[in-house]
Amino acid sequence: MRASLTVATGVISFDEATHVVDYRTVILLFTMMIVTSYLNLSGFFNLVGENLLDKLHTRKQLLFVVIFIGMFVIIGGVEHSGLLNELLTFPVINRGMSIPAFMTLTVALSNVVSNVPAVMLLKYLIPGVHSELWWANMAVFSTLAGNLT
Secondary structure, three states, X not given: OHHHHHHHOOOOOHHHHHHOOOHHHHHHHHHHHHHHHHHHHHOHHHHHXXXXXXXXXXXXXXXXXXXXXXXXXXXXXXXXXXXXXXXXXXXXXXXXXXXXXXXXXHHHHHHHHOHHHHHHHHHHHOOXXXXXXXXXXXXXXXXXXXXXX
């Protein structure tokens, strides 16, 4: 929608707009939509959902599994996107973080994204010096945060 508005209002020309479109991505997305539609029509997603429900017993357990998998996908995306490297360049983190600040961050992040994904992100903040103390603090406070939720 916004792309159409930028062309309609003359912010960029139609030719400029067509040069920034990656047609390989458009074709990939269109192909994935077709495959997904046929999988849906064939009942594939219902079959997978029913099999998962048989194994997990309740819809609530299935929801937790899906959310947990989603968190790992998001954390992996953050790690591979370069966003994590950008966050690590903040002056507070670059100058070194104190253990109380690290404990606070551990509790806060563990409550937002859950313990394991938080640990996966926070492991990059642990310094090489006295790392055992930092790992122990992260283990204690991420577990504490998990018990708070």
